[in-house]
Amino acid sequence: MSSTKPISLIVSITFIFFLQSSSAQTVVKASYWFPASEYPVTDIDSSLFTHLFCAFADLNPQTNQVTVASTSQTKFSTFTQTVQRRNPSVKTLLSIGGGAADKTAFASMASNPTSRKSFIDSSIRLARSYGFHGLDLDWEYPSSATEMSNFGTLLREWRSAVVAEATSSGRPRLLLAAAVFYSNNYYSVLYPVQAVANSLDWVNLMAYDFYGPGWSRVTGPPAALYDPSNAGPSGDAGIRSWTQAGLPAKKAVLGFPYYGYAWRLSNANSHSYYAATTGAAISPDGSIGYGQIRKFIVDNGASTVYNSTVVGDYCYAGTTWIGYDDNQSIVTKVRYAKQRDLLGYFSWHVGADDNSGLSRAASRAWDATAATAIIIQKV
Ligand SMILES: *[C@@H]1O[C@H](CO)[C@@H](O)[C@H](O)[C@H]1NC(C)=O
Numbered sequence: 090m091s092s093t094k095p096i097s098l099i100v101s102i103t104f105i106f107f108l109q110s111s112s113a114q115t116v117v118k119a120s121y122w123f124p125a126s127e128y129p130v131t132d133i134d135s136s137l138f139t140h141l142f143c144a145f146a147d148l149n150p151q152t153n154q155v156t157v158a159s160t161s162q163t164k165f166s167t168f169t170q171t172v173q174r175r176n177p178s179v180k181t182l183l184s185i186g187g188g189a190a191d192k193t194a195f196a197s198m199a200s201n202p203t204s205r206k207s208f209i210d211s212s213i214r215l216a217r218s219y220g221f222h223g224l225d226l227d228w229e230y231p232s233s234a235t236e237m238s239n240f241g242t243l244l245r246e247w248r249s250a251v252v253a254e255a256t257s258s259g260r261p262r263l264l265l266a267a268a269v270f271y272s273n274n275y276y277s278v279l280y281p282v283q284a285v286a287n288s289l290d291w292v293n294l295m296a297y298d299f300y301g302p303g304w305s306r307v308t309g310p311p312a313a314l315y316d317p318s319n320a321g322p323s324g325d326a327g328i329r330s331w332t333q334a335g336l337p338a339k340k341a342v343l344g345f346p347y348y349g350y351a352w353r354l355s356n357a358n359s360h361s362y363y364a365a366t367t368g369a370a371i372s373p374d375g376s377i378g379y380g381q382i383r384k385f386i387v388d389n390g391a392s393t394v395y396n397s398t399v400v401g402d403y404c405y406a407g408t409t410w411i412g413y414d415d416n417q418s419i420v421t422k423v424r425y426a427k428q429r430d431l432l433g434y435f436s437w438h439v440g441a442d443d444n445s446g447l448s449r450a451a452s453r454a455w456d457a458t459a460a461t462a463i464i465i466q467k468v
């Protein structure tokens with residue numbers, strides 16, 4: 090028995106190297122951009138990223154084709170060449186759907202072979218004609234066992250189609266990704282993990298929006314990496330749920346927000362987590378971009394707190410309380426992603442950063458962190 094171990098180790102290592110050199114991405118350091126952020130594409134410091142997502146293309150519910158709003162066509166069709174000026178090797182993906190999209194249209198499209206083909210063929214045509222390197226599906230969310238199964242079928246057919254298109258066009262295969270719920274378990278409905286793992290280059294785990302004034306009357310960490318009680322949502326719980334269900338860590342990309350949520354405290358002296366509030370502050374849903382948070386802190390002399398147990402930041406001034414991720418939270422999450430041998434990280438969204446500060450901190454943290462050699466540990 091013991092004599093077989095070194096052989097299996099060598100075989101495993103050879104296999105891993107083969108996989109990495111033949112097909113897989115080695116790292117994803119990514120962010121999303123969208124036109125309504127009013128952040129100029131030319132301002133993105135693309136040297137801090139390996140991949141950038143351009144969001145969102147729409148699904149036409151009548152034709153089941155992917156389209157881009159006429160007001161966005163110029164920005165989308167020039168996105169790749171614009172971001173490649175500062176970083177010629179950055180890859181771009183066209184994102185389809187998003188949180189505001191009609192999820193019933195996606196469910197309907199995925200339920201039938203003809204409409205799936207319209208979606209798939211039109212998405213490939215659009216990606217190629219605009220010069221994107223890949224496609225990203227943000228269907229938030231498949232919400233029943235049937236929809237999850239159809240989501241899996243869609244992904245398998247999409248993969249076959251991009252492989253066939255690469256062969257016939259002689260061009261590198263389009264990358265395929267999807268943004269998914271932070272956990273593999275979406276309110277008791279399970280994602281089709283095998284279809285996800287076999288069809289997609291990776292998934293973006295949206296590990297945020299855990300607390301917000303729209304659904305929580307008390308303050309809380311909007312994007313905790315850990316929940317000490319182990320009862321609530323957290324990034325770590327999400328990563329564990331996906332990998333325990335069979336997603337390879339190297340297909341998982343951890344998401345974090347470049348925005349926070351602001352609450353109005355019931356009592357200015359009670360400003361820890363789970364403090365009572367009277368609802369949202371600053372904006373109707375309380376959401377506020379990181380750049381605006383930095384400005385709020387300076388303008389109001391706000392107190393800032395980093396909680397290393399949950400990995401989250403908050404600040405407060407008077408009765409205004411904001412939960413968010415600052416440098417230390419982002420850096421800790423990036424180190425976590427590297428040490429767990431995840432493929433990488435992404436943020437929503439690049440335009441909410443403060444002079445690229447979070448993206449710079451994240452990129453440096455990834456480069457400075459040693460990966461854990463899981464394969465050696467297992468043997
Ligand atoms: C961090 O947050 C946890 C969860 O609310 C809390 O139990 C702990 O006391 C906090 N730590 C600090 C240093 O504030």
Ligand SMILES: *[C@@H]1O[C@H](CO)[C@@H](O)[C@H](O)[C@H]1NC(C)=O
Pocket residue numbers: 416446447449450
């Ligand atoms: C965060 O880190 C980046 C990169 O080191 C730095 O440029 C920026 O000033 C930092 N921001 C804060 C608020 O410390």
